[in-house]
């Protein structure tokens with residue numbers, strides 16, 4: 301297995317996620333793995349109820365996107381760490397080799413097909 305190839309896939313995905321996160325969230329300066337959804341600027345008076353509803357909706361969407369992307373990022377960072385320590389591509393549960401086509405579909409996979417879920 302060409303680990304470099306998967307490392308590149310993971311790094312590309314990480315970059316895309318971080319770019320998306322930075323558009324909806326603010327990175328915690330004390331913890332680069334923690335992203336907080338941006339709350340709409342409350343100093344701006346919404347001109348009517350619809351504007352306010354839009355802002356709330358925007359914020360709750362950002363919270364949802366934030367949670368999903370943050371979880372993906374944790375998985376990707378975990379996979380990158382496994383590449384570093386040489387355990388990438390090994391099932392976390394049964395320690396068997398994860399099939400390459402599974403990793404191609406999901407480079408951050410932590411288990412083989414049999415042990416997923």
Ligand SMILES: [Zn+2]
Pocket residue numbers: 391392393394395396411412413414415
């Ligand atoms: Zn397994």
